[in-house]
Amino acid sequence: MAEGTVVVTVAHGRHEHLLRQRRLLSEVAPGTPHVVVAMDDAQIVALLRDDPHVGVVEVPGRPDGLPLAAARNAGVSTALDSGAELVVLLDVDCLPGPGLLEGYERAAAQVPDDLLCGPVTYLPEGVLPERADELAGLSRPHPARPAPAPGELVRDGDHDLFWSLSFAVTPSTWRTLGGFCEEYVGYGGEDTDLAWTARDRGVGLTWVGGAQAYHQWHPVSSPPVEHVVDIVRNARVAHRRWGRWPMRGWFAELEALGLVRWEADGPVVAAESVPGPTIGS
Numbered sequence: 001m002a003e004g005t006v007v008v009t010v011a012h013g014r015h016e017h018l019l020r021q022r023r024l025l026s027e028v029a030p031g032t033p034h035v036v037v038a039m040d041d042a043q044i045v046a047l048l049r050d051d052p053h054v055g056v057v058e059v060p061g062r063p064d065g066l067p068l069a070a071a072r073n074a075g076v077s078t079a080l081d082s083g084a085e086l087v088v089l090l091d092v093d094c095l096p097g098p099g100l101l102e103g104y105e106r107a108a109a110q111v112p113d114d115l116l117c118g119p120v121t122y123l124p125e126g127v128l129p130e131r132a133d134e135l136a137g138l139s140r141p142h143p144a145r146p147a148p149a150p151g152e153l154v155r156d157g158d159h160d161l162f163w164s165l166s167f168a169v170t171p172s173t174w175r176t177l178g179g180f181c182e183e184y185v186g187y188g189g190e191d192t193d194l195a196w197t198a199r200d201r202g203v204g205l206t207w208v209g210g211a212q213a214y215h216q217w218h219p220v221s222s223p224p225v226e227h228v229v230d231i232v233r234n235a236r237v238a239h240r241r242w243g244r245w246p247m248r249g250w251f252a253e254l255e256a257l258g259l260v261r262w263e264a265d266g267p268v269v270a271a272e273s274v275p276g277p278t279i280g281s
Helices: 015-028 043-047 070-079 100-110 171-177 190-200 225-242 249-255
Strands: 004-009 036-040 054-059 086-090 094-096 115-117 120-122 167-169 205-208 213-215 260-262 266-269
Touching: 004 015, 004 070, 004 100, 015 036, 015 043, 015 094, 036 043, 036 070, 043 054, 043 115, 054 070, 054 171, 070 086, 070 171, 086 100, 100 115, 100 167, 100 205, 167 171, 190 225, 225 249, 225 266, 249 260
Parallel strands: 004 036, 004 086, 036 054, 115 205, 120 213
Antiparallel strands: 086 167, 094 213, 115 167, 260 266
16 A cells, blocks of 8 residues: 555444454555544544554534534545545445455556545445455446456546545545535535536546445435435525536435425425435435
């Protein structure tokens, strides 16, 4: 691993997923600094207290949801303040493949001004890898996004396909982007906004072969009905900023379920949301 790479993860709950991520990251990239941002979760400090390669940053929750955008910004700021030359943001549910950091580091050397995204495999229920050598046989990258061969890059990617599950940025790219917009709170929209910002500011999107991550299974709703209040609120933020509506597929499904209706100025919540967790897929 190159010196100067720092991993950032934001978390609330999902402690077993976080610990499994730590175990595999320690195996595939021993000694790599890892900033974990605990969103309204004091238990994470105790959970990682004895891990010498982790720094925990605590971010309080907000009445209207978890501050995902602000937490990611806090994590990246901490990484950059420590001298990071490349920041890899990895969702708490994602396990790092053996080539994840090396893939991002090679890509950053070639296209340092792009958003760098690696393929993600969604693991089925009950599959709980405990060693890195178990991962290669599980690789089934999400079919809706490019999955280049190891060592290959696919440049000029569609910004609308960006996801925050696994991506990397250099300090200069992060400064160009200005970070995540912290007006987004709770589930949905903040990663779309970052991608639209990238497109607006001339930051390309490159898909990085070999930078594989593996998403650990957890229950989800499709569409994410438990997040309908967040989705409507954040979509309105996006429309005000960009003049277009994000998450249109979700809105079509939520409308069909009677949870959302469209009025003259956009979507509104039409029914009580289903109680559930504040972080989804």
